Amino acid sequence: MARIELIDVVKRFKGETVIPNLNLTIREGSFTVLVGPSGCGKSTTLRMIAGLERQTSGDIRIDGELVNDTEPGKRDVAMVFQNYALYPNMTVRGNIEFGLKNRGVPKRERERLIRDICEIAGLTPYLDKKPQSLSGGQRQRVALARAMVKNPKVFILDEPLSNLDAKLRGQMRTELIELHKRLGTTFVYVTHDQVEAMSMGDRIVVMNKGEVMQAAPPMVLYEDPDNLFTAQFIGTPPMNVLPASRLPGLRTEGEGHAEFVGFRPEHALLSPETAELTREGLVIAGQIATRESLGAEQVYKLRCEAGSFFVKSFLNPYVGGDFALAVVPFERLYFFDRDGNRLRRLRAVRPQLAAAGV
Amino acid sequence: MPSILNRLRPYAMVAPALVVFSLFYLYPIGYMIHLSFHEWNFISPVKTYVGLNNYREMLADDTFLQVLRNSALYTVMTVLLATGTALPLAIWLNRKSAFHAFVQGAIFSPHIISLVSISLLWSWLMDPEYGLLNGLLHLFGISPLKWLNDPGTALVSLVIVAVWKSLGYNTLVFIAGLQSIPPELLEAAALDRSKPWTTFRRLILPMLSPTLFFLVIINLIGSFQVFETIAIMTQGGPINSTNTLVYYIYEYGFRFFKIGYASAAGVILLIIVGTLTLIYFRLLSRRVHYR
Ligand SMILES: Nc1ncnc2c1ncn2[C@@H]1O[C@H](COP(=O)(O)OP(=O)(O)O)[C@@H](O)[C@H]1O
Ligand SMILES: [Mg+2]
Numbered sequence: 349m350a351r352i353e354l355i356d357v358v359k360r361f362k363g364e365t366v367i368p369n370l371n372l373t374i375r376e377g378s379f380t381v382l383v384g385p386s387g388c389g390k391s392t393t394l395r396m397i398a399g400l401e402r403q404t405s406g407d408i409r410i411d412g413e414l415v416n417d418t419e420p421g422k423r424d425v426a427m428v429f430q431n432y433a434l435y436p437n438m439t440v441r442g443n444i445e446f447g448l449k450n451r452g453v454p455k456r457e458r459e460r461l462i463r464d465i466c467e468i469a470g471l472t473p474y475l476d477k478k479p480q481s482l483s484g485g486q487r488q489r490v491a492l493a494r495a496m497v498k499n500p501k502v503f504i505l506d507e508p509l510s511n512l513d514a515k516l517r518g519q520m521r522t523e524l525i526e527l528h529k530r531l532g533t534t535f536v537y538v539t540h541d542q543v544e545a546m547s548m549g550d551r552i553v554v555m556n557k558g559e560v561m562q563a564a565p566p567m568v569l570y571e572d573p574d575n576l577f578t579a580q581f582i583g584t585p586p587m588n589v590l591p592a593s594r595l596p597g598l599r600t601e602g603e604g605h606a607e608f609v610g611f612r613p614e615h616a617l618l619s620p621e622t623a624e625l626t627r628e629g630l631v632i633a634g635q636i637a638t639r640e641s642l643g644a645e646q647v648y649k650l651r652c653e654a655g656s657f658f659v660k661s662f663l664n665p666y667v668g669g670d671f672a673l674a675v676v677p678f679e680r681l682y683f684f685d686r687d688g689n690r691l692r693r694l695r696a697v698r699p700q701l702a703a704a705g706v
Numbered sequence: 707m708p709s710i711l712n713r714l715r716p717y718a719m720v721a722p723a724l725v726v727f728s729l730f731y732l733y734p735i736g737y738m739i740h741l742s743f744h745e746w747n748f749i750s751p752v753k754t755y756v757g758l759n760n761y762r763e764m765l766a767d768d769t770f771l772q773v774l775r776n777s778a779l780y781t782v783m784t785v786l787l788a789t790g791t792a793l794p795l796a797i798w799l800n801r802k803s804a805f806h807a808f809v810q811g812a813i814f815s816p817h818i819i820s821l822v823s824i825s826l827l828w829s830w831l832m833d834p835e836y837g838l839l840n841g842l843l844h845l846f847g848i849s850p851l852k853w854l855n856d857p858g859t860a861l862v863s864l865v866i867v868a869v870w871k872s873l874g875y876n877t878l879v880f881i882a883g884l885q886s887i888p889p890e891l892l893e894a895a896a897l898d899r900s901k902p903w904t905t906f907r908r909l910i911l912p913m914l915s916p917t918l919f920f921l922v923i924i925n926l927i928g929s930f931q932v933f934e935t936i937a938i939m940t941q942g943g944p945i946n947s948t949n950t951l952v953y954y955i956y957e958y959g960f961r962f963f964k965i966g967y968a969s970a971a972g973v974i975l976l977i978i979v980g981t982l983t984l985i986y987f988r989l990l991s992r993r994v995h996y997r
Contacts, residue, residue, distance in 0.1 A: 400893050421899030433890035437912035446908070447898035498898075 350411035350424075350501040350534050351376040352397055357406035359392055359558075366392055367558035370406070374551075379528045379535045381549030383542055383581070389558040390538040394504050397536065398425050411501060421450070426495035428505040432487045434479040434494070440466075441475045444494050451498070461497050469493040485516045492527070504536045509544065521548060542582050546570070554578045576608060576688035585613050585647065585658040587682070590632075594654035598630055603693035606683035613660040615680040618648065620668030627699060629677040632657075636670050650674060735976065741969035748963045760970035769946055770954065770971070776861060777950040781929035783865045788872050788925050789918065795873070796880030797906075810881070814874030821871070825938035828867045829854070854940050857947035864948055867935055872928070876921050883917030884910070923986040927979055951975050 352374040359367040367389045374380045382390045395401040396408060399420035408415050415423050435443050441462060448458045466472045469489045479487055488508065495503060505524075509517045525548055528535050539545055545552050546566045554561040554569065554577070561581075562574040573579035579587040592598060592606040600606055609630075634650035634657075641647075648659045650672065659674055666672060678696040685691055742760055744753040764770050795813070799806050816824060831838045832853035840850040853863045887910065895905045911918075933952040936942060942949035942957065949957075951971065959968035 398893075398897060400896065420893070420896045425897065427894070427897050429890045429894065431888070431890060433888065433894040435891060435894070435909060437909070446895075446900070450899040450901070450904065494898075 351409075352502060352534065352536065353407075353409040354393070354397070355407040355409070357393075357396065357408065358404045359389070359396065359401070360404045365558070367403075370558065370560065372553060372560055372563065374534060374536055376411075376534055377532050378551050379525070379537065379549050380551045380553060381537045381539060381545040382553045382555055383539055383545035383549075384555035384561075385581075386540055388555045390540070390555055391506055392558075393555075394427070394506050394536060394538055397502070398427050398504055399423050400427075424501040426498050426500035426503055428491045428495050428503070428508045430507045430510060432479070432491040432511075434487060434490055436479055439476050439478055440471055440482070440490050443479065443490055444497050447494065447498050465493045465497045469496075484512050485520065488512065488520060496527075496531070500533065502534045502536065503531075504538075506538045507540070508537075510539075510541075517544075524548065543584065546582065554581055556581075573682070574690050576610070576684050576690075579610050579682060579684075579690075583612060585660065587612050588616075588657035589684075590652075590654040590657065592683070595630065595632065597632075597699075599697040599699075600683065600694050601697050602691075602695050604683070604685055604691040606691055606694055607686040608684040608688070610682040610684060611657075611676040611680055613647065613658040614662075616657075616659045616674040616676045618659055618661060618666045618668070618672045619675055620672065629675045630681060630696065632674045632676070634672060634674060636666070636672055639665070641665065648672075738969045738972050738976075741966055742973050744966045746965045748959075748965050753966075756966065760967045764967065764970055764974075769949070772946055773949050773951055773954045776946075776948065777930060777932075780861055780865060780868075780932060780948075780950055781926060783862070784868045784872075784929040785922055785925045787865065787869045788876050789921050791869065792873055792876035792880050792921070793914075793918075796877045796884060799877060800881050800884045810874075810878070812874075814878060816871045816873070817875045819871075821934035822938060824867065824871055825935045828863075828870075828935075829939050832863055854948075855944060857944050860940055860944060860948045864932070864935055864939065867939075868929065868932065872925060876925070879917060879921055880914070883914045887913050919989065923982060927982055930975070930979055930982070951978075 352372075354370050354372045357367060357370040357372075358365070359370075370393065372393075382393060384390055392401060396403050397410075399415065399418060403416075410423060410425070435446065438446065444462050444465065445458055448461060453461070462475075463472075466475060469492060471486070471489055471493055474482060474486060474490075479490060482490065488511075491508070508524075509520050512520060521544065524535075524537075537548060539548075546569075549566060551563065552566055552569055553563040556577050562569060562578045564572075569578055569582050573582065573587070576589060580589060587610045589608050589610045592600075592609045595609060598609065611630075632650075632652050632654070634652035636648050637651050637656065638649040639646065640649075644662060646661045646663075646665050648661070648666065650657055650659060652674075657674070678698060681696050683691040683694040741753070743755060743757060745756050745760075746753040799810050830836075834840060834850060834852045834855055837853070839853065843850055851859055854860050891909060891913075892905065895909055900908070931952050932950055933956065936948055936950060936953045937956070940948040942953050952975065955968045955971045955975065958964045958971065
């Protein structure tokens with residue numbers, strides 16, 4: 349168990365700045381997921397923690413100890429690579445044993461550790477097989493066993509499930525979560541898949557272009573995003589964003605000027621006519637462009653004057669024809685400024701207050 | 707009709723290759739085996755059948771046995787030195803920098819220079835009186851060597867030339883082999899606290915074994931057929947110390963005009979090289995494919 353701190357970390361590759369300035373604390377014992385689009389510097393961050401890549405400047409601490417000049421093997425970090433990086437010339441046993449041998453663990457002890465770990469990982473029948481003859485899922489388990497057997501302070505995993513098929517991926521997801529619970533070790537997990545991030549992490553770090561957009565537990569990211577990027581990265585479909593100036597029914601009060609208005613597709617309600625709904629929320633009139641039924645839920649794509657947006661509903665399919673009014677409760681609206689930062693001190697004004705004046 | 711044409715088409719396609727192969731490989735080999743049972747002087751219309759006499763005579767010839775020994779010694783030394791120096795060099799050169807690229811190009815250049823030029827160049831370098839090598843030795847206070855003129859050093863001198871010529875090619879192949887090792891493997895080893903030597907012995911060398919094996923066989927076959935350097939630099943001397951199989955065949959065939967006898971020696975060479983090639987393909991099909 350260990351806490352990892354990255355302090356003012358900068359990484360440049362031959363003049364190209366990949367990470368401009370990273371400050372990040374990964375709590376001890378947490379399952380932290382780094383998520384972000386491809387090429388945003390997730391792997392680079394992991395590799396700097398592992399010591400495979402040296403930061404251009406800044407400090408990295410593991411368990412309070414400065415590890416800037418500590419070689420990878422001495423950091424007590426175990427890594428699971430995307431393509432597993434199993435030693436092809438060694439058997440499963442050889443792969444797991446290699447790190448132990450290099451640590452000078454005596455033979456008896458090694459054999460006990462390997463036996464135990466293979467029992468847990470279900471690898472006992474394959475101990476004397478070479479990695480090439482194993483399936484993807486089995487290779488994945490060998491990679492995990494090889495990491496686990498060293499009893500590291502930190503586990504880092506770089507997109508470990510992306511080479512598996514959908515079914516196995518789901519299964520391994522659960523296994524990894526259970527593994528983390530049992531070991532209690534700090535896990536740093538990288539993925540570009542927000543669904544995977546939401547379902548696995550107890551803390552998620554959303555990254556973009558080498559910068560942390562927001563670091564928070566999954567539900568906080570979902571309900572209380574700091575910025576447009578996070579809002580639109582999390583959720584399927586992502587948060588709808590429309591320019592505030594094109595929404596005539598909207599009035600706001602508080603600090604700041606809303607450039608963009610966002611709402612989650614699942615918070616909008618479809619209705620065929622205006623009724624009294626205007627008092628409950630923002631009403632956007634639109635044409636239904638597509639309907640997608642996923643059984644329990646329906647996803648509609650609507651086109652309106654301000655742009656297009658999604659509505660997700662768990663109710664019975666909408667029967668009001670192609671025209672619909674989407675109503676979003678005022679308290680479910682998110683406001684963002686010109687740079688995409690969230691305006692937390694801005695609220696929508698309920699029309700009845702204005703009506704009282706008439 | 708079309709079905710017959712269809713069936714003939716593949717044969718028609720490979721016919722040119724087959725004709726060339728038969729004319730320039732199969733036929734000469736067959737003819738050589740045929741000649742090895744005869745006595746013939748290249749000119750006379752008569753070829754006398756002598757059965758296994760040529761072979762008997764050859765195996766009883768002390769010179770031939772020495773030639774076989776020389777060939778084996780030359781081959782073993784060349785292969786060991788050529789691969790043994792190319793591997794560390796490849797590890798050193800396996801970097802991306804202008805300097806490393808330059809060195810890589812420099813050591814590769816002998817590979818594309820004709821063996822005749824190389825032989826002349828090294829004859830001069832190894833000249834006992836005016837040669838650059840002895841000059842260098844003199845600088846370090848070492849007494850001059852006679853190089854090609856001493857039966858004790860002549861064969862080794864030829865080995866040096868062969869290693870120098872093949873070094874660039876061997877290094878290049880090793881570098882290609884090194885680059886085919888996924889970098890994550892080395893990173894995983896680093897995280898496994900593997901020391902550089904352990905990583906080399908337990909991971910890099912096994913991953914490189916197909917490459918190493920390829921180079922050993924290629925150099926083995928090439929060395930057994932060495933001819934140009936010997937013909938130009940030593941003519942097999944002094945006192946047969948550098949006389950090897952191909953040169954021996956050449957001497958008997960084209961200087962003594964004992965074609966039958968030379969053919970018999972050719973058959974021996976064919977058997978040796980053929981066996982090596984067979985071993986190569988046998989092991990190649992069984993070799994481990996690391997992925
Ligand atoms: N060794 C390297 N040399 C040069 N550029 C690199 C190197 N490694 C990564 N990069 C660049 O750094 C950026 C971030 O890469 P990476 O951390 O692998 O992204 P991610 O894992 O988030 O997809 C990319 O633009 C990539 O091209
Ligand atoms: Mg990556």
